[in-house]
Amino acid sequence: xxxxxxxxxxxxxxxxxxxxxxxxxxxxxxxxxxxxxxxxxxxxxxxxxxxxxxxxxxxxxxxxxxxxxxxxxxxxxxxxxxxxxxxxxxxxxxxxxxxxxxxxxxxxxxxxxxxxxxxxxxxxxxxxxxxxxxxxxxxxxxxxxxxxxxxxxxxxxxxxxxxxxxxxxxxxxxxxxxxxxxxxxxxxxxxxxxxxxxxxxxxxxxxxxxxxxxxxxxxxxxxxxxxxxxxxxxxxxxxxxxxxxxxxxxxxxxxxxxxxxxxxxxxxxxxxxxxxxxxxxxxxxxxxxx
Numbered sequence: 357x358x359x360x361x362x363x364x365x366x367x368x369x370x371x372x373x374x375x376x377x378x379x380x381x382x383x384x385x386x387x388x389x390x391x392x393x394x395x396x397x398x399x400x401x402x403x404x405x406x407x408x409x410x411x412x413x414x415x416x417x418x419x420x421x422x423x424x425x426x427x428x429x430x431x432x433x434x435x436x437x438x439x440x441x442x443x444x445x446x447x448x449x450x451x452x453x454x455x456x457x458x459x460x461x462x463x464x465x466x467x468x469x470x471x472x473x474x475x476x477x478x479x480x481x482x483x484x485x486x487x488x489x490x491x492x493x494x495x496x497x498x499x500x501x502x503x504x505x506x507x508x509x510x511x512x513x514x515x516x517x518x519x520x521x522x523x524x525x526x527x528x529x530x531x532x533x534x535x536x537x538x539x540x541x542x543x544x545x546x547x548x549x550x551x552x553x554x555x556x557x558x559x560x561x562x563x564x565x566x567x568x569x570x571x572x573x574x575x576x577x578x579x580x581x582x583x584x585x586x587x588x589x590x591x592x593x594x595x596x597x598x599x600x601x602x603x604x605x606x607x608x609x610x611x612x613x614x615x616x617x618x619x620x621x622x623x624x625x626x627x628x629x630x631x632x633x634x635x636x637x638x639x640x641x642x643x644x645x646x
Contacts, residue, residue: 365517370403379405380514386458387507389514392451397442401435405453409461410434411469411511414441414448415483415520422584423484426522428473428491430466447486452520454511461507467494468504469511476508476523481602483522484588526605527551527558539627539635541613545597548616550627552639556605557612557623563600565616567593578614585615609635 368379377400378391392400400406409432418424425447431437438451454469455461471491477483478490496504512523530538533551541548541563548563573579582598585591591598598616606612609623617626624636 363513365514367517371399377403378518380518381457382510382513385506385510386456386460387510387514388455388457389511389518390453390455391518392453394442394449394451397438397451400451400453401438405455406434406438408434408455408459409463409466411454411461411466411473412438413452413454413473413515413520413522414445414486415450415452416447417449423588423590424482425486426477426483427486428470428477429487430463430470432463432466445486452515452518454507454514464494464496464500465504465507467492468496468501469508472504472508473511473523476512480523480525482524482526482605525603526555527553527560527603530560536629536631536633536638539629539638541616541623541627543617546616548600548613550609550612552609552627552635553605556607557609557627558603558605559600559612559615561600561602563616565591565598565600566618567596567598568618570619573614573619578620581611582615582618591615 364383366381366383370377370379376393377396379388381388390400390405411430412434414427416425427445427448429437434453441448471493474485474487474491477485515522516524530549537551539550539552541550545566546564548565549560550563551558551560569579569582585604586593586598589601590604591600606615609627610621613621613623613626624640625634627635629638
């Protein structure tokens with residue numbers, strides 16, 4: 357089931373605060389996803405929606421260079437499980453809970469969805485999961501599996517709408533992208549490829565950068581960024597170079613360029629198409645009024 361069909365999504369604010377608890381649903385379906393800031397967990401646990409079988413996601417934000425974290429779970433006793441995670445797990449800041457408005461999810465639904473979501477999240481590679489295992493696929497009759505896949509599709513859309521595109525890769529495969537949408541960062545010892553996306557700039561797997569930092573960024577946020585990339589496994593050292601092990605999203609083209617060059621740069625100028633046009637010329641100057 358695809359997620360590219362038009363749809364209407366409604367977001368309800370039960371306490372009136374757009375930064376607080378938010379309840380999202382596609383108006384023609386029974387699935388809801390409820391976003392709960394950790395500080396408001398006690399308020400959610402008093403809501404009737406917390407008293408049913410559920411699939412849940414615990415999200416931890418990331419700094420540039422570090423992968424955001426997620427824990428995916430399911431439970432028939434949401435109040436007890438989330439209270440336990442609040443006491444024992446440090447990394448998360450927001451919980452997103454998938455439930456049925458008709459209270460019709462069973463434990464088999466939840467187990468299948470936990471397994472399905474873990475596989476999809478790992479394939480996308482956008483978040484680092486804290487589960488430690490891949491879940492287990494329960495025996496699921498064909499009609500029930502079809503229901504689960506429809507629930508997954510709805511959850512996919514609602515999570516992304518709330519700002520958690522956990523099942524979407526950070527970039528399309530390069531083979532599916534027009535040549536003028538690929539950008540290159542090249543210098544001595546540097547051969548990087550990337551894409552400018554709706555979310556930022558993605559350095560593509562296989563890009564090669566310099567291992568050493570220039571003296572001017574030692575002790576700065578730039579050095580810490582590169583250290584985090586190595587610690588997280590997004591980059592690995594190889595001789596005098598570093599190599600990107602997977603596609604990685606940065607907030608800006610300049611941070612993406614710094615990760616490869618080992619120095620500060622203007623990413624709008626240093627990233628260029630194969631024919632030498634800068635990212636600035638392709639993506640910013642073309643938006644200026646005539």
